[in-house]
Amino acid sequence: NDARKLQLEITRYGKDEALLIVRDITRLHNLEQMRRDFVANVSHELRTPLTVIAGYLETLESSGQAPKPWQRPLQQMLEQTGRMTSLVNDLLLLARLETSERDSGRERVAVGELMERVAREARGLSGGRHNITVACSDDALLTGDANELHSAFANLALNAVKYSPNGGDITLSWTLDSRGGHFSVRDSGIGIDPIHIPRLTERFYRVDAGRSRESGGTGLGLAIVKHVLLRHSGELSVDSRPGRGSTFALHFPPHKLTSAAEN
Numbered sequence: 076n077d078a079r080k081l082q083l084e085i086t087r088y089g090k091d092e093a094l095l096i097v098r099d100i101t102r103l104h105n106l107e108q109m110r111r112d113f114v115a116n117v118s119h120e121l122r123t124p125l126t127v128i129a130g131y132l133e134t135l136e137s138s139g140q141a142p143k144p145w146q147r148p149l150q151q152m153l154e155q156t157g158r159m160t161s162l163v164n165d166l167l168l169l170a171r172l173e174t175s176e177r178d179s180g181r182e183r184v185a186v187g188e189l190m191e192r193v194a195r196e197a198r199g200l201s202g203g204r205h206n207i208t209v210a211c212s213d214d215a216l217l218t219g220d221a222n223e224l225h226s227a228f229a230n231l232a233l234n235a236v237k238y239s240p241n242g243g244d245i246t247l248s249w250t251l252d253s254r255g256g257h258f259s260v261r262d263s264g265i266g267i268d269p270i271h272i273p274r275l276t277e278r279f280y281r282v283d284a285g286r287s288r289e290s291g292g293t294g295l296g297l298a299i300v301k302h303v304l305l306r307h308s309g310e311l312s313v314d315s316r317p318g319r320g321s322t323f324a325l326h327f328p329p330h331k332l333t334s335a336a337e338n
């Protein structure tokens with residue numbers, strides 16, 4: 076019956092013997108699907124009321140008619156509505172990414188342009204408080220989904236800004252070698268203790284929840300990065316030292332790359 080989901084596990088014992096375990100994971104699979112659909116539906120339904128609330132709050136604020144004692148609460152309501160909108164958008168994106176772990180789009184994305192765009196966004200968030208540079212010397216094109224790749228690249232660059240003190244250096248680089256293409260973001264920020272590194276891509280995992288919230292984090296950024304990579308045959312690596320800074324890198328295999336000159 077092809078509607079059932081089976082998981083096979085083979086363990087070899089010496090030359091002639093092997094143990095085959097067949098697990099029926101249909102129920103687990105269906106439950107997982109229900110969880111994803113539920114999250115996607117709730118996130119989707121929350122978007123409309125949030126847009127309406129944010130719209131009214133913005134109108135009230137820009138009208139300048141709000142009584143003085145309301146101005147601070149109004150600011151806070153706007154800020155919190157913005158946070159909730161980011162959270163809902165990230166949840167929706169993650170639910171969509173999770174429904175299919177393979178086969179991203181077939182667009183050809185110019186890596187250099189994508190990096191310049193992401194650097195502009197990072198500079199916007201930084202407001203001139205960090206020194207952000209881009210190093211990309213080739214004309215590589217990455218095959219995949221342009222929006223998803225943008226999310227992955229941008230999450231790393233925005234995290235570098237969020238977790239670096241003012242005056243910090245942030246470098247976005249791209250290198251090509253026989254193993255593929257490598258995008259990395261190096262910062263001179265707060266760094267991460269090694270014990271946290273294996274868990275960073277879990278949903279809502281934060282090293283310091285207070286700091287993350289303060290900087291506008293949803294706790295979903297690296298989970299999104301992980302799922303984008305799963306759909307692009309990519310891998311994430313993290314190299315970090317507390318107090319010294321971090322390097323987050325995305326590695327893409329050669330079959331995902333072409334050069335603009337070949338096109």
Ligand code: ADP
Nearest residue numbers: 234235238281282283287292293294295296297
């Ligand atoms: P958040 O929205 O909280 O930033 P992420 O999933 O993007 O969530 O990151 C998970 C956690 O990893 C963050 O809360 C932060 O503690 C840590 N982190 C991510 N990037 C960096 C970085 N460049 N430097 C230091 N810590 C980082």
